Amino acid sequence: MAEVELYGPIKRFLEAQGYSVKGEIGQCDIVAVRGDEDPVVVELKERLNLSLILQAVDRLTLSQAVYIAFRIGKGQSAAWRSRRKQVMSLLRRLGLGLLTVSPEGNVTPVLDPSPYRPRSNAQRRERLLKEFAERVGDPEVGGSTSRQRLTAYRQDAIRCAREIDKAGVLKVSVIRDRTGVPRAGAILRDNHYGWFERVKTGHYNLSPKGRQDLVRWSEALKNLAAESKSEAPILI
Numbered sequence: 001m002a003e004v005e006l007y008g009p010i011k012r013f014l015e016a017q018g019y020s021v022k023g024e025i026g027q028c029d030i031v032a033v034r035g036d037e038d039p040v041v042v043e044l045k046e047r048l049n050l051s052l053i054l055q056a057v058d059r060l061t062l063s064q065a066v067y068i069a070f071r072i073g074k075g076q077s078a079a080w081r082s083r084r085k086q087v088m089s090l091l092r093r094l095g096l097g098l099l100t101v102s103p104e105g106n107v108t109p110v111l112d113p114s115p116y117r118p119r120s121n122a123q124r125r126e127r128l129l130k131e132f133a134e135r136v137g138d139p140e141v142g143g144s145t146s147r148q149r150l151t152a153y154r155q156d157a158i159r160c161a162r163e164i165d166k167a168g169v170l171k172v173s174v175i176r177d178r179t180g181v182p183r184a185g186a187i188l189r190d191n192h193y194g195w196f197e198r199v200k201t202g203h204y205n206l207s208p209k210g211r212q213d214l215v216r217w218s219e220a221l222k223n224l225a226a227e228s229k230s231e232a233p234i235l236i
Helices: 003-015 050-059 078-082 084-094 122-134 152-167 172-179 184-190 208-216 218-231
Strands: 020-025 028-033 040-045 065-071 097-101 107-111 196-200 203-206
Touching: 003 020, 003 028, 003 040, 003 065, 003 097, 003 107, 040 050, 050 065, 050 084, 078 084, 084 097, 084 107, 122 152, 152 172, 152 184, 152 196, 152 203, 152 208, 152 218, 172 184, 172 203, 184 196, 203 208, 208 218
Parallel strands: 040 065, 065 097
Antiparallel strands: 020 028, 028 040, 097 107, 196 203
């Protein structure tokens, strides 16, 4: 189904709702008018892509009722099939509507345009600021795709591992005092990275994986030590 073949099904769909419909008015693929209402503008593409969304955003200067429309079905709109949730969220944020057209020419109104009113998420905001405040230095380059980020939690785990590596089996309270990591007990107990082995109640050693990973994070260890020195108070 070529782009122009979407016009007929959508025209019939809108006319069934009482609209007068015409194609290629100005730069708009479809314009539909019903009484004194805002005109409905529909931008067509055979597949969902960025160009379609950008065209629709531009049409928002003409009307608040702007839709994108594309074909769905096997071999079409892979982005829609794989990222439907994200696409819907984006369209809501932009105030755009969505019509889909099946291979049989059936039109489905998936989303109507409406003003976007985002709800703030205080919990996510607090987690964001907490991570920012607790992370030592700036060890991650923005835009990197690494799956093993040097988060504040990993930095604390590295501190704990370093103390055990230096001294051998240690009690949790000793590790907490030496590292200055208040959550040392939880880090050792939860053992998310598989670095620690409990020898007896409250006492931990490094696992073989922990010793191996300390070598991998050796640069992070150096940076943590350097940052700690730079943040130390100057005694007069």
